[in-house]
Amino acid sequence: MNKREFLKNAAALSSLAIMPAESWSFSADKRLRTAHIGLGGMGQADLASISIHSNVDVVALCDVDSTVLAEVSSKFPKAKTYKDYREMLKEMSKDIDAVIVSTPDHTHAPASIMAMEMNKPVYCQKPLTHYVKEARAMDKIAKDKKLVTQMGIQVHSFYDYKLATLLIQSGIVGKVHTVRAWSPKNWGYNGPVPETGDPVPSNLDWNLWQGTSAERPYKDGFYHPGNWRKLVDYGCATLGDMGVHIFDTPYNALQLDVPRTIINNCRKPNGFGYPEKNMVTYEFPGTKYTADTLKWVWYDGVGADKQREDLMLPDGADLHDQGAMFIGEKGRLYLPHFQVMPKLIVDGSYKDIDISQFKLSEPVREYSSEVHKHYHEFVDACLGKATCSAPFSYASRLTETILLGVIAGRFPNKTLHWDAKKAQFAEEDANQYLGGMYRKF
Structure with missing residues (x-):
């Protein structure tokens, strides 16, 4: 089963068999009561993976779409239901141990911060936030309160990405440039x-869906449920979607911080939708x-430019649709996305890789079984028996990097200079996009 099929069937996954008891070691009577904000496609996938952990009790469900809420609630009849996450967190503060945020990007930070200020551990979908300032704020709260946190980049815990990280850090291609x-x-x-606007569907609370973003008239097919990623008020473009997943392993393996400069070659901004390429x-x-300096180039959109000499594969093979290439002083490591073993290329030919030194288990090729690892790592960490591998201390830096590239799309072909200590651009006109005005709703 691939990711698309998994998401399509996510609502049914809540009935899957519980994972083997050896996947955690603490006592069976220790429980984690979870509240879930956002129950769309990704929200249902998050709920499915969290809920099959044998130490989890789902106690609250929240979604602005009453049809979706009723459908999901039928599978968790003991959970209380809400359409406004603020009411849920206030009313159930004493009955919730952890919060899972699976909303569109613009609500990630408002919902997560409210939960964190109540001292709740948070699992938040990627990208961590809609704005750079929000990412830094969430990192600070998590550190100050010493909260368990995890960003929803499930492939972070997959076999192939762990292996690629070990290979790069072992020096298999030398220093990466x-x-x-x-x-x-x-x-x-x-x-x-x-x-013009359209009538708001009776099942949708449009005011709550917009949340803190600027008010707009509802338009059928533009926002809820599926196209919000394209629009600057709500999403973070392809970088904020696939970019987070594909950046994650190189970013983690190379132990990068945030960039010094960013330039986006794209069309002129229109203030409403992100560039298509x-x-x-x-x-x-x-x-x-x-x-001494690392260059990182990201391409997205139909026909993304992959015809580069350092992307050419042996024997004229085609690149996978999505992936990354590490280019080092001794060769290249090719990492397709996803669930494909990394491949070593030296002098134009594939070379065998000896992975015996890493003592890894056999690779898993089934998304629907491997995907639970990242979620259960969070649950186990909340119960004091594990450590999260993508906490907000890491996720905030990765998200900041992603969002700087998104902001650069407002200034096509112009190099922006980022001061990480001051958290601002040298180009003053770019700083207005680091945060946004929160609408009262």
Whole structure:
């Protein structure tokens, strides 16, 4: 089963068999009561994976779509239901141990921060936030309160990505000087802004869906349930979707911080939808796994430019639709996305990789079984028996990097200079996009 099939059937996964008891070691009577905010496609997938942990009790469900809420609630009849996460958190504060946030991007931070201020551990879907300032704020709260946190980048815990990290850090290609990453997905919109609105469906609370974002008239097919990623008020474009997944392993393996410069080659901004095609070039300060400076180039959109000499595969083979290439002083490591073993390329030929030194188990090729690991790591951490591998201390930096590339799309072909200590651009006109005004709703 691939990811698309998994998401399609997520609502049914709550009836899957419980994972073997050896996957956690604490006593069976220790429970984690979870509340779930956002129950769309990804929200149901999150709920399915969290709920099959034998130490979890789902006690609250929240969604602004009454049809979705009723459907999911029928599978968890003991859970209380809400359409406003603020009411849920206030009313059930004493009955909730952890909160899972699976909303569109613009609500990630408002919902997560409210829960964290109540001292609740939070599992939040990627990208962590809609704005850079929110990412830094969530990182600070998590540190100050010493909260268990995890960002929803499930493949972070997959076999192939763990292996690629170990290979790069073992020096298999030497110091890495360039990373190229790509996705053909198009979470952009080059069309006109809708001039008229449509009646709001009776099952949707449009005010709550918009949340803290600027108020707009509802338009059928533009926002709920599926196209919000394309629009600047709500999503973070392809970078904020596939970019987070594909950036994650190189970012983690190379132990990168945030970039010094960013430039996005794309069309002029229209203030409503993101560009349908982007080429974002980052320059990072070096680490012990890289050259003195690391160049990172991201391509997205239909026909994303992959015809580069350092992306050519042996025997003229085609690149996978999505993936990343580590380019080092001794060769290249090719990492398709996803569940494909990394491949070593030296002097134009594939080379065998000896992985015996890493003492890894056999690779898993079934998404629907491996996907639970990342979620259960969070549950186990909340219960004091594990440590999260994508806490907000890590996720905030990765998200900041992603969002800087998104902001650069407002200034096509212009190099932006980022001061990580001051958390601002040298180009003053870019700083207005680091945060946003929260609407009262």
